[in-house]
Amino acid sequence: MLRLASLTVIFALAAPTLAWGQNQPPAPPPTVVAPAGAQPAALPPPYPPYPPYPPYPPPEVTHPHRVFALTISPLHLLSPILELTGEIRASDKIGVALVAGGGKYSETTNGVKLSASVYEAGAQFRYYVVGDFRHGMQLGAELLYLHLSDSSLSAKGEGLAIGPFAGYKYTTDVGFTVDTQLGSERITARATSGASNASESDYIVLLNINVGWSF
Secondary structure (H helix, E strand, C coil), X not given: CHHHHHHHHHHHHHHHHHHHHHHCCCCCCCCCCCCCCCCCCCCCCCCCCCCCCCCCCXXXXXXXXXXXXXXXXXXXXXXXXXXXXXXXXXXXXXXXXXXXXXXXXXXXXXXXXXXXXXXXXXXXXXXXXXXXXXXXXXXXXXXXXXXXXXCCCCEEEEEXXXXXXXXXXXXXXXXXXXXXXXXXXXXXXXXXXXXXXXXEEEEEEEEEEEEEEEC
């Protein structure tokens, strides 16, 4: 009985101390101090970089598909002659063109002014060595027939011209077209006036600068 009473007294005295100790935060972990001269621990290697994405191909530029070009020659308007050229797309690399024109041609020779009606018709074959029907460099040949007549003098003349050329054509996306050609032609001409006849053959420069529209 005495021992039990002693334990009760001791427990009563120690209870506040035990309760205070239970309410205290735990002691911090001991600080580990590296010995002098020790090297710091190595960090893990970084993650390897991701491989670069392959470059995306540039978007393909598409242009409207043109199958026919109609152009006019501003130089012929000075005569004045209206000359039209219509080119058909036979394939991406090949074009076939028809040429037609008509108007008046005036010239003053030895003080005499001559004025004649002019008609012309012809054809061209074109091969686009660079580019295509819409835009590119062309090589080709032209065959052109010309007819002149002057009713006041009862005179008329006709000629046939044929020769090669090199050219370049450009068509915008909206359809505006510029078509240029430079070459050489051999022309055979014949003229009649009353009972007299004359014929001649010569080489001339082929120069076409046309503007128009493609469809």
